[in-house]
Each structure stands twice: as structure tokens, then as C-alpha cells.
Amino acid sequence: MIDGHSLCAQLDALARISSQPDGLTRLVMSAEHRKANDLVASWMRAAGMQVHEDAIGNIIGRYEGLQPDAPALIVGSHLDSVRNAGRFDGPLGVVAAITGVASLQQAGERLPHALEVIGFCDEEGTRFGATMLGSRAVAGTFDSATLALRDDEGISLAEAMWGFGLEPAAIGKAKRLSPEVLGYLELHIEQGPVLESLGLPCAAVTAINGATRLAVTLTGTAGHAGTVPMAGRHDALCAAATCVLAVEETAKAVGLVATVGRLEVHDAAINVIPGDVHFTIDLRAARDEARLAALAALDAHMRAVCSARGVGIAITKLHELAATPCAPQIIAAIDQACSKLGLASHHLASGAGHDGMAMAELCPIGMIFLRCKGGISHHPDESITAADAGLGASLLLEVMRAPGLTGFKATSHNL
Ligand SMILES: [Zn+2]
Structure with a gap:
């Protein structure tokens, strides 16, 4: 078993590289990005790897196989963070x-x-709003329009790259070719409470959930709270309240997650019947069919609610992303590695996005989730035990050994 204590000491050293003196914030193309890459590069060299930084600022270490220039299994995660982050995500x-x-x-x-x-330069999208910059560049799906995005200080991604010593026009050089890559594997904290509640240290991820985000506008009739009788009202907020509960009920009924995270009453006043209400829906599922079926059911339900109340409804799709399934061969390899290490194997879908979504455009992907305290992430209280860290790294190593001569890809194409 790998010693989790020295691994955690390295994570502590990385956590000290922060733009925030009393917490952890590490953004792409910053002085902290440079320092983190340098520190990680020194560890990679000490582990016998050839190190280089690619055209988007990912730090990459290569450990040759028995034959030089053999195809590689890529293993990694991201080195950037959200603001006031935890040290493990x-x-x-x-x-x-x-x-x-x-x-x-x-x-x-x-x-x-x-x-x-690979230590990817940006997964969170904290600085420029666009996520997975590093893995998109490696997968060859980087959108050059992203270069014009600006941070809070008005600096564009292209300008920030110049400042970091990178040439924006050369991003295409970060792209990897399919024949040189066997697969992509990532160990990540679960960011949820399931493993802790089950008393299990780790799980194989089955898929990264697909997601749909909707903006809903309900238009009723505003009126005087004292003079309009209850019977004749077209209260947009009462209709919205019913719709919000329908979102929750639909998600529970079909076993996916859905959230109304924002709700606004326009021209709100204590003595006015709400006539104009806006809310959002975020709905995620591991299987696209389940997500689309739930959306269709919810759409019909909300329209019926509004029709019965004489309230208008307009639904706009803000965002839609298909689910990313993990390769069955990698899930099987994780299960086998668990049994070799005497661990129960468990399967979970990922509710959060990860670099694997971008890497899946290039090669088969797999992920291992490690339990974290209280399911907390994106917060300084994010925590794992040193014992779990050692166990997660040992499990990762077993799977790193797994693909053999054929690779995950060769077997996946045979299925
Ligand atoms: Zn992450």
C-alpha cells in the first residue's frame, strides 16, 4: 500500500500555492499556476518522468514503457481551483x-x-468562465472563440497566455492523436456523501451525468392584493411554487437530480399579486434517455399547471450536455483492482463535471471516486483521511498497470 501521509504532505505543499493568503485560490495562467506546475514538474522528474509543459499550460510527465514511444495511458486531474477551495479536488x-x-x-x-x-491547467473555469480548457486542448476540441473571453479584470485568455509565456495560436500543438493514447484515468474525491454513508472508501464511476439547464418565465396578471378576489386571480408565483415542487417530485420519482436554484419575482411588492416570475431548472442524469424523458414529463406537467391557472409559460433551454459513459473495460479493471486490494467494489455516477468529459472525445475514460468528509467540496472544509489517500493511490496504481499490450481501447472496440 502507498503511504498516504507523504501524499497528503505533497497536497499540503500544493495548497500553499495560492493567490489568497488565508485560503486556496489557484487560477489558470497566474503566478500560482506557474509555481504549481514547477513543483509538480519537480515531483514528476523525481519519479523518473520526462517532463514538458504543453501549448495550453498543462504539465505532463511521461514514464516510458518496455518499448520506447509505446502508446500511453494518461492519468491525471486538474491543478486549478475554485475561489476559496479545498486542497483535494x-x-x-x-x-x-x-x-x-x-x-x-x-x-x-x-x-x-x-x-x-497530466496536471490539467484549468478544469473549473473559475477565471474565464469556460471549463476544461486543458483537457479540451489535449482532446483537440478547444474552441478558439474561448481566447476572447475576459476575466474580472478585463484580461482576455489570449493576453493571459502571452503573460504566461504561451502562444495562443499554437494551442493546436497540445492536441493528442488517438493512436498514441490508450485511455484516460482519473482519481477524484467523490464531492458527495454517498461513499461515506455506505462506509466504503472508493467506487468506480459509471458515467459523468448529462445535464440540462432551463430558464422558465411565468406570466400571470398583477393586481391589488386587497381588491382582487382569490377566485379570479392568475398568480404567477403560486403557479411557480407548484412547478418547483413538480421538479422535486419528478426527480425523486425517476431517481435523478433536479434543482430550482434561482427564483425571482419581478416588480415584487407586499401588496401586489405576482404577475411576472422567473426561475431556473438544473436537471442531471447518468443516462440521457432518463434525462430527456424526465424533461418531457416535467414540461407537460408545468404547462398543465399554468394552463389551469390561466398563467402563460415560456421555457428556454440554456445549456444541454450529454452524459459521458465510462468505458466498461476500465470499470472492470477498477473492480478487479478493488478485489486484488481486498476492497468492496461499488459503482456511482458523477453528478459533477470532470476533465474526462473532454477526454472522452479522444479515448476511453474511467474514474475512481474516493470518499470525502461530509461530501463537502469547493470549500476549505474539504477533507479526506491519509489512509484513504494511500488506498486511493494504491488502487489507481493497480489500474494504471491494467491495460497491458492491447489497451483499454482495443478491447472496447471489440465489444
Ligand atoms: Zn475537480
Whole structure:
């Protein structure tokens, strides 16, 4: 088993690289990004890897297999953070992968395939609003329109790249070709409470949930709260309240997650019947069919509610992203590695987005979730135990050894 204490000490060292003196904030193309890449590069070199920084600012270490230039299994996560972040979301997957390579090097072990550890430069999208910049560049799906996005200080991504020593026009060089990549594997904290509640340390991820976001506008009739009788009202907020509960009921009935996170009453006043109400719906599911069926049912339900109340309804789609299934071969490899280490294997879908969504455009992907305290993430209270860190890294190493000569891809194409 890998020692979790030294791994956690490395995560502590990374957490000290922050633009915020009393917490952790590390944004892409910043001085902290540079320092984090330098520190991670030093660990990669110490583990026997050839290191380079690619055209988008990802830090990459390569550990050759038995044959030079063999296709690589890519293992990694992201080094950027949200504002006032925890220290495990992202860096855990990078440091655990380096720790795994270090133990191969110490044992003098070479695998039939190469390993590449990547610390992605931006997954969270905190600075420029667009997420997964690093993994999109590697997968070859980077949208050049992103270069014009500006941060809170008005600096564009292109300008920030210049400042970091990168050439925006050269981003295409970060793209990897399918034949050189066997798959993508990531260890990440669960960011939810399920594993802790089950008393299990880890799980294989089945899919990264697809998501739909809607904006809903209800238009009733505003009126005097004292003079309009209850019977003749077209109260847009009463209709919205019924719709909000329908969102919750639909999600519970079909086993997915849905949330109304914003609700606004326009021209609200204590003595006015609400005539104009806006709210949002965020609905996510591991299977696209389940998400689309729930959306259709919800659409019909809300329209019926509004029709019965004489309230107008307009529904606008803000965002839609398909689910990303994990490769069955990688899920099976994680299950086998669990049994080898004497761990129960469990399967979970990911409710949050990850770099694997972008990497799936390039190669088969797989993820391991590690339990975290209280399911808390994106917060300084984010926490895992050193024992779990060691266990997660040991499990990751077992799966890093798994693809063999054929690779996850070769087997996945045969299914
Ligand atoms: Zn993350």
C-alpha cells in the first residue's frame, strides 16, 4: 500500500500555492499556476518522468514503457481551483498518479504501455468562465472563440497566455492523436456523501451525468392584493411554487437530480399579486434517455399547471450536455483492482463535471471516486483521511498497470 501521509504532505505543499493568503485560490495562467506546475514538474522528474509543459499550460510527465514511444495511458486531474477551495479536488488525482509512477520506478518496473501524468491547467473555469480548457486542448476540441473571453479584470485568455509565456495560436500543438493514447484515468474525491454513508472508501464511476439547464418565465396578471378576489386571480408565483415542487417530485420519482436554484419575482411588492416570475431548472442524469424523458414529463406537467391557472409559460433551454459513459473495460479493471486490494467494489455516477468529459472525445475514460468528509467540496472544509489517500493511490496504481499490450481501447472496440 502507498503511504498516504507523504501524499497528503505533497497536497499540503500544493495548497500553499495560492493567490489568497488565508485560503486556496489557484487560477489558470497566474503566478500560482506557474509555481504549481514547477513543483509538480519537480515531483514528476523525481519519479523518473520526462517532463514538458504543453501549448495550453498543462504539465505532463511521461514514464516510458518496455518499448520506447509505446502508446500511453494518461492519468491525471486538474491543478486549478475554485475561489476559496479545498486542497483535494483536482490535485489528489495528479499527486496520486505521480506517487504510483514513483513506486514503479523504485521497483524498477516498466509496463507494456507508457504512462503519462497530466496536471490539467484549468478544469473549473473559475477565471474565464469556460471549463476544461486543458483537457479540451489535449482532446483537440478547444474552441478558439474561448481566447476572447475576459476575466474580472478585463484580461482576455489570449493576453493571459502571452503573460504566461504561451502562444495562443499554437494551442493546436497540445492536441493528442488517438493512436498514441490508450485511455484516460482519473482519481477524484467523490464531492458527495454517498461513499461515506455506505462506509466504503472508493467506487468506480459509471458515467459523468448529462445535464440540462432551463430558464422558465411565468406570466400571470398583477393586481391589488386587497381588491382582487382569490377566485379570479392568475398568480404567477403560486403557479411557480407548484412547478418547483413538480421538479422535486419528478426527480425523486425517476431517481435523478433536479434543482430550482434561482427564483425571482419581478416588480415584487407586499401588496401586489405576482404577475411576472422567473426561475431556473438544473436537471442531471447518468443516462440521457432518463434525462430527456424526465424533461418531457416535467414540461407537460408545468404547462398543465399554468394552463389551469390561466398563467402563460415560456421555457428556454440554456445549456444541454450529454452524459459521458465510462468505458466498461476500465470499470472492470477498477473492480478487479478493488478485489486484488481486498476492497468492496461499488459503482456511482458523477453528478459533477470532470476533465474526462473532454477526454472522452479522444479515448476511453474511467474514474475512481474516493470518499470525502461530509461530501463537502469547493470549500476549505474539504477533507479526506491519509489512509484513504494511500488506498486511493494504491488502487489507481493497480489500474494504471491494467491495460497491458492491447489497451483499454482495443478491447472496447471489440465489444
Ligand atoms: Zn475537480
